[in-house]
Amino acid sequence: MPKKVHVQTTINGEAVEYLCEPRQSLLEVLRDVLHLTGAKEGCNNGNCGACSVILDGRLVNSCLVLGAELEGKSLETIEGLAEPEQLHPIQDAFLENAALQCGICTPGFIMAAKALLDQNPNPTEHEIRYWLAGNLCRCTGYDKIVRAVQDAAQTTS
Amino acid sequence: MRAFEYVPAKTVAEATSLLAEKGDQAKPLAGGTDLIVMVRENRRQLDRMVDIKDLPETNVLSYSPDTGLELGAAVPCHEIYADGAISAAYPGLIDAAKIIGGTAIQGRASVGGNLCNASPAADTIPPLIVLGAICVIAGPDGSTREVPAEQFCTAPGQTVLENGELLVSFKIPPPPKNSSSFYLRFIPRNEMDIAVVGAGASVVLDDAKTSIVSARISLAAVAPTPLFAEEVSDSLAGKEISDESINAAAEAAQAIASPISDMRGTAEQRTHLVGVLTRRALNGAIQRVKEA
Ligand SMILES: Cc1cc2nc3c(=O)[nH]c(=O)nc-3n(C[C@H](O)[C@H](O)[C@H](O)COP(=O)(O)OP(=O)(O)OC[C@H]3O[C@@H](n4cnc5c(N)ncnc54)[C@H](O)[C@@H]3O)c2cc1C
Numbered sequence A: 001m002p003k004k005v006h007v008q009t010t011i012n013g014e015a016v017e018y019l020c021e022p023r024q025s026l027l028e029v030l031r032d033v034l035h036l037t038g039a040k041e042g043c044n045n046g047n048c049g050a051c052s053v054i055l056d057g058r059l060v061n062s063c064l065v066l067g068a069e070l071e072g073k074s075l076e077t078i079e080g081l082a083e084p085e086q087l088h089p090i091q092d093a094f095l096e097n098a099a100l101q102c103g104i105c106t107p108g109f110i111m112a113a114k115a116l117l118d119q120n121p122n123p124t125e126h127e128i129r130y131w132l133a134g135n136l137c138r139c140t141g142y143d144k145i146v147r148a149v150q151d152a153a154q155t156t157s
Numbered sequence B: 001m002r003a004f005e006y007v008p009a010k011t012v013a014e015a016t017s018l019l020a021e022k023g024d025q026a027k028p029l030a031g032g033t034d035l036i037v038m039v040r041e042n043r044r045q046l047d048r049m050v051d052i053k054d055l056p057e058t059n060v061l062s063y064s065p066d067t068g069l070e071l072g073a074a075v076p077c078h079e080i081y082a083d084g085a086i087s088a089a090y091p092g093l094i095d096a097a098k099i100i101g102g103t104a105i106q107g108r109a110s111v112g113g114n115l116c117n118a119s120p121a122a123d124t125i126p127p128l129i130v131l132g133a134i135c136v137i138a139g140p141d142g143s144t145r146e147v148p149a150e151q152f153c154t155a156p157g158q159t160v161l162e163n164g165e166l167l168v169s170f171k172i173p174p175p176p177k178n179s180s181s182f183y184l185r186f187i188p189r190n191e192m193d194i195a196v197v198g199a200g201a202s203v204v205l206d207d208a209k210t211s212i213v214s215a216r217i218s219l220a221a222v223a224p225t226p227l228f229a230e231e232v233s234d235s236l237a238g239k240e241i242s243d244e245s246i247n248a249a250a251e252a253a254q255a256i257a258s259p260i261s262d263m264r265g266t267a268e269q270r271t272h273l274v275g276v277l278t279r280r281a282l283n284g285a286i287q288r289v290k291e292a
């Protein structure tokens, strides 16, 4: 059996080291090795976006990245967003707009929204809807999520 | 998922020898959006994944109006359409890069992976074919060879690549004067779906922009491999732009398509779509030349 890989990386601004099997996805490493359980497993095949994280500034599905690929990279997850005493404006906007019900899709939507606003602080509704097309929600019907992202854009830009 | 080894390659030579050592038990890893899913679902078993996306050669993205585009096999879609000059020169390729999966998929999915995965429905292959892309392949003995995009796929999931070979990059010629390209597909949703049928076209028009100097048409999901409609393309050379000439090409394309029925659509629906989409792809490319 191939031996474990030793990975040195940066997660939410902090240096992190871990051992993982090459076949473990980044999602499995986050949840099972590092106990960062914010990223969720929905489909495990790239279709639902519940596992979205930001890798070297780019939105990716952590279920479609290997944990071993993280060597020397920089990762942002939902755990890194809030300050100890204050939620991130996107998190606030999701609460204010009631943009979640069961909440399983929420960390993924928030990371996807962050990646969007990082590169396009004033997106149109059309741009928001296309950007979020890879994130599925079975509760809200999406409108409230889109409105939350529009609100967050107003407060952050 | 069966255990395998993960090795990031630092040079093309290292990648090809790491691949050659394990024969068909090793595969290159680019964005992983096909490969990781396939291995996880046990549709493919491997001893080794060779990560080829940190090599300078698979990451080139350089365009000049004189020499054309050099596109590294591992460059993700997202980086391609972020480049304004490339988007303006090769709009047909951009049409496809922008519809592969959603944002998170486009941040990882490469054109090289899309081609090497060799799905008959792959969205970037018709644009590669109509733009005359040449695939640059490195072999384990240090050799390189070049294969035109239309000859790369040999069967569903099968390509001309031998064990130990790596697709390094694409060379796409500069767009000729008065030319443009277009790609579109039919899916039952607005996004995040696989083509029921896809059609790509490139055209070169005369200076008056009233007739076609040359054209290339390619179709997805209507044959075991992405189809280059060569005779249909040639038949458009010298034709005046008219409903009659475009319709004739669309009908000829329908005649050479050999679609199957599956869960995405019936053969009959696909044949109908080939007509509609060929017409739209040609008209779309012509319109882009006229608007330029
Ligand atoms: C949710 C989702 C939606 C998708 N939507 C679409 C869509 O709309 N249209 C579409 O066409 N596809 C779609 N795909 C499929 C996939 O994203 C594309 O085929 C993608 O372009 C593959 O690129 P990759 O870099 O991820 O390849 P990988 O998964 O890394 O590799 C794919 C295959 O090519 C081989 N390979 C990769 N690079 C090389 C190389 N340089 N030399 C030799 N072999 C190589 C690998 O070994 C593997 O067999 C979708 C996938 C998912 C998960």
Ligand code: FES
Pocket (backbone or CB within 6 Å): A040, A041, A042, A043, A044, A045, A046, A047, A048, A049, A050, A051, A052, A061, A062, A063, A064
């Ligand atoms: S769990 Fe990764 S996209 Fe669904």
Ligand code: FES
Pocket (backbone or CB within 6 Å): A099, A100, A101, A102, A103, A104, A105, A106, A136, A137, A138, A139, A140
């Ligand atoms: S809030 Fe339940 S899936 Fe989105």
